[in-house]
Amino acid sequence: xxxxxxxxxxPTGVGKTSLSIRxxxxxxxxxxxxxxxxxxxxxxxxxxxxxxxxxxxxxxYFIHSHSIHEYYNAxxxxxxxxxxxxxxxxxxxxxxMTGGSMLYIDAVCKGIDDLPEVEPELRDFLIKRLNDEGIExxxxxxxxxxxxxxxxxxxxxxxxxxxxxxxxLMTGKPYSSFRTxxxxxxxxxxxxxxxxxxxxxxxxxxxxxxxxxxxxGLVQGTIxxx
Numbered sequence: 430x431x432x433x434x435x436x437x438x439x440p441t442g443v444g445k446t447s448l449s450i451r452x453x454x455x456x457x458x459x460x461x462x463x464x465x466x467x468x469x470x471x472x473x474x475x476x477x478x479x480x481x482x483x484x485x486x487x488x489x490y491f492i493h494s495h496s497i498h499e500y501y502n503a504x505x506x507x508x509x510x511x512x513x514x515x516x517x518x519x520x521x522x523x524x525x526m527t528g529g530s531m532l533y534i535d536a537v538c539k540g541i542d543d544l545p546e547v548e549p550e551l552r553d554f555l556i557k558r559l560n561d562e563g564i565e566x567x568x569x570x571x572x573x574x575x576x577x578x579x580x581x582x583x584x585x586x587x588x589x590x591x592x593x594x595x596x597x598l599m600t601g602k603p604y605s606s607f608r609t610x611x612x613x614x615x616x617x618x619x620x621x622x623x624x625x626x627x628x629x630x631x632x633x634x635x636x637x638x639x640x641x642x643x644x645x646g647l648v649q650g651t652i653x654x655x
Contacts, residue, residue: 432518432617436534437527439624442634446479449527450487456523459488461510463528469497474642474650507536540613547595555591575603
C-alpha cells in the first residue's frame with residue numbers, strides 16, 4: 430500500500446493544530462508544519478507556535494528549525510520535506526502535515542519549478558537596494574524586465590519581487606520563463622482535509638488569539654526582530 434500524507438489546511442484559528450494532534454495520536458505518527466513563519470526560531474508569539482506541552486505530545490518538524498538570518502523559500506522547503514518524508518515513511522504509513530502556507534503545501538504536493546541557485550552576493554546587493562531605494566524602485570525594474578510576472582506577483586511582497594529580479598540578473602531570462610507549472614509526481618498518497626467554521630465564531634477565535642498575543646508581548650517581540 431502506498432504511504433499517505435494527510436494535509437490539514439484552512440484559515441487561521443480554525444483548529445488545525447488540535448485536529449492534527451488527534452490524528453497524529455490516532456495513527457501513531459508525527460507532524461510536519463507547513464507554516465512559513467513558525468519555521469523561524471526567532472518568531473514565537475505572533476506566529477501561533479503550538480505550546481511546548483503540545484509539542485511534547487507529538488513529534489513536530491519545521492517548528493523553530495531555521496533562523497530568519499538564513500535565506501529560505503518554498504523550493505528549499507520542498508527539498509527538505511521530501512527528504513524527511515523518505516525517512517519517515519520507512520517507519521510510518523501515515524504522516525500529518527498542517528499549516529496555512531499554501532505555497533509551501535503546493536511545493537510538497539505539486540513541486541516548484543527548477544530554478545538556478547542565486548549567488549549570495551547578488552542577493553545582498555538587491556536587499557541593499559531595497560533598503561536604500563524602497564520597494565517601488567524594484568517594482569519598476571521588474572515591470573520592465575519581466576512584465577508577465579509583474580502582472581501576476583503580489584506587488585506588496587518584497588521577497589517575491591527580489592527573487593524574480595535575482596533570477597533575471599543571474600540568467601538574463603525572465604523569471605516567468607522558468608515557471609512551467611508542471612505538476613511533479615509523488616510516490617505517496619496525498620489526502621487534503623480543509624477545515625472551516627462559521628465566520629462569527631472564527632473571527633471571535635482570531636480576536637481572542639490576537640489579544641493573548643499582545644498580552645504575551647507581541648509588540649516587544651516584533652521590535653526585537655528589527
